[in-house]
Amino acid sequence: MSGPAKVACITLDAAEQSLLRQWVSQGLLPNFGKLLKESVTSATRNPEIIYSGTLWPSFNTGVWPGRHDNYFYLQPDFQGYGLRRFLPEHLSVDSIWNAIAQQGHRVALIDVPKAQLSRTSRTLQVSFWGEHEVLHPLTCWPPSLEQEVQQIAGTDPVGACDLVRQRPQELLRLKEGLIERATRRADLALAVLARGPWDLFALNFSEAHCAGHQLWATRDPKHPQFRADFRALLGEDPLLEVYQAIDHSLGRIVDALGRGAFVLVLATHGMGPRYDAAAALDAVLCRLDGLDVPKASGPIENVRKMWLQLPGAVRGPLRRLADLLYDAPRQRERATRRFVAIPTTDNCGGVRFNLRGREPKGLVEPGLPYQELCDWLERELLSLVNVATGAPAVARILRGDLLFAGPFRNQFPDLVIEWNHAAPIPAVRSPRIGELRVESPNPRTGDHRPKGLVLARSTDLAPHALEGAMALVDLAPTLAARLGVELSGIDGKPILDFLPQHTHV
Structure with missing residues (x-):
């Protein structure tokens, strides 16, 4: 050599x-x-x-x-x-x-x-x-x-x-x-x-x-x-x-x-x-399922806002632990819902179904009921409009079955949402959900x-x-x-x- x-x-x-x-x-x-x-x-x-x-x-x-x-x-x-x-x-x-x-x-x-x-x-x-x-x-x-x-x-x-x-x-x-x-x-x-x-x-x-x-x-x-x-x-x-x-x-x-x-x-x-509606996804899912949207205020959110104002030197060593602690109160709520937003990078959105036989307290039956719910939710998400432009807020949605074929398929989102990155999305609207503002604490101005x-x-x-x-x-x-x-x-x-x-x- x-x-x-x-x-x-x-x-x-x-x-x-x-x-x-x-x-x-x-x-x-x-x-x-x-x-x-x-x-x-x-x-x-x-x-x-x-x-x-x-x-x-x-x-x-x-x-x-x-x-x-x-x-x-x-x-x-x-x-x-x-x-x-x-x-x-x-x-x-x-x-x-x-x-x-x-x-x-x-x-x-x-x-x-x-x-x-x-x-x-x-x-x-x-x-x-x-x-x-x-x-x-x-x-x-x-x-x-x-x-x-x-x-x-x-x-x-x-x-x-x-x-x-x-x-x-x-x-x-x-x-x-x-x-x-x-x-x-x-x-x-x-x-x-x-x-x-x-x-x-x-x-x-x-x-x-x-x-x-x-x-x-x-x-x-x-x-x-x-x-x-x-x-x-x-x-x-x-x-x-x-x-x-x-x-x-x-x-x-x-x-x-x-x-x-x-x-x-x-x-x-x-x-x-970075133009997306990731911060509003779970609220959108709540409205689509006829549930109350989680409040943007309250003890947990107030503590989170205070946390985000701390200097980086303070937050840095505890950042990953803080993510898990912030998530802890949401675990009980997830068990009661048919579908929820799960963490992904903000350039896309992930939806997870509470599937019987896969999740501990599954509410969605596998097979045809699951497929029909996927079809319905996909149509509803594709109907979201960027309030500022009138253009679709979602570019496309892919099924996890197609994206993640393999032995670990069940550990990934069921639906993956690609946002329309052409313009800022300050709020989204559809006939079923009405209008929801997109308010993100993420400091990034660019994304993948x-x-x-x-x-x-x-x-x-x-x-x-x-x-x-x-x-x-x-x-x-x-x-x-x-x-x-x-x-x-x-x-x-x-x-x-x-x-x-x-x-x-």
């Missing part, structure tokens, strides 16, 4: 591909632009609608969600009507990283979300140094690596970005922290590469994800939360500045890898303005979009663009195939356009 790594996988979490291409065309992202010219490129096909929570487990395992059991960090606990916190170690399928390491290959991972890697003398892993979703404190293998990480990169200068409020000084600190984090991430990557040679090296940049959620309105004059006066402090386009910091660090890492490495760069999915982009560069590949979109689950077996490893029992297949003839497996 020549160079620090034979195969390198660099992911740009939630980097919006339309912005990447726009800024490349303007010469603002020179390193990504160079890779575009030198690579085989393709759009990617992610899991439908609920992709933001299922994407990383599917990427890490090469299987679709119904086989790996994860769509969000809070999922139903079916021994009761509460929620359970889903952690990476709860995944039901082993990772490709383990499969490759078990074949004797040296594997190094840095901040790859939800990635499981066995701890051996041939593996290295840094987790939760600067990930978007902070599930654990910094974790390193081998343990002695933690001190080196602290010396090279320090502590994460950002932390949990969802604790940031839409205030100019806080947004400025976030922007500067993300730029600094992208720079330190490259420092850390180069130090790990120097420990090589590695057979497989993987690194994730989380900065575009955090920036897309919190900084979107700073660059979008059409966004209702856009403030022109913020620009004096934040600059003309804070999001571009973060992308440029990522681009600079990407260039440093790719240069260190050299031309001898196979380099795969994945922009996992995209970002756009489904399109991803993948680039593969190697001296044995001729640059060209592929038609259509390749499945996300095909990337895992492709990385393995570049090392001569065949993965069995997964949903994906190696992408032949990313392989030279002699590595087809």
Whole structure:
């Protein structure tokens, strides 16, 4: 092996591909632009609608969600009507990283979300140094690596970005922290590469994800939360500045890898303005079922509002526990209802039926009654109108049976709702429910979009663009195939356009 790594996988979490291409065309992202010219490129096909929570487990395992059991960090606990916190170690399928390491290959991972890697003398892993979703404190293998990480990169200068409020000084600190984090991430990557040679090296940049959620309105004059006066402090386009910091660090890492490495760069999915009606979904379901809508005030909601006003430094360490405590009083209510909204990311909505034989106190009979109720509820939800525009509030609804086929189908939503993201949704209306306001405590101004982009560069590949979109689950077996490893029992297949003839497996 020549160079620090034979195969390198660099992911740009939630980097919006339309912005990447726009800024490349303007010469603002020179390193990504160079890779575009030198690579085989393709759009990617992610899991439908609920992709933001299922994407990383599917990427890490090469299987679709119904086989790996994860769509969000809070999922139903079916021994009761509460929620359970889903952690990476709860995944039901082993990772490709383990499969490759078990074949004797040296594997190094840095901040790859939800990635499981066995701890051996041939593996290295840094987790939760600067990930978007902070599930654990910094974790390193081998343990002695933690001190080196602290010396090279320090502590994460950002932390949990969802604790940031839409205030100019806080947004400025976030922007500067993300730029600094992208720079330190490259420092850390180069130090790990120097420990090589590695057979497989993987690194994730989380900065575009955090920036897309919190900084979107700073660059979008059409966004209702856009403030022109913020620009004096934040600059003309804070999001571009973060992308440029990522681009600079990407260039440093790719240069260190050299031309001898196979380099795969994945922009996992995209970002756009956060326009949805997720906060009103459960109230809509209550009205559709002839129930009183839960009050937006009262002791629990008042405590929650006070909680959201606390500084991020106070809320951060207790955020996940607070989610579960806030949910506790709702468990008894769920047992009495035919269908409820269950947590998903806000770009979509999830509906769960209280199904007899599946839930402890099921009220909906399986079979035809369940299907008829699904049909009726789907029609009612599709009739919701955005009061501000008169356009449909819901773009489409998919059945869980189709989305999550596999052994864990019963642990997912029964209906998944894709909101119409074309315009803000201040309120929804339909003949059956009347009008309901959408009031969300979520500070995000940007949210997920489904399109991803993948680039593969190697001296044995001729640059060209592929038609259509390749499945996300095909990337895992492709990385393995570049090392001569065949993965069995997964949903994906190696992408032949990313392989030279002699590595087809």
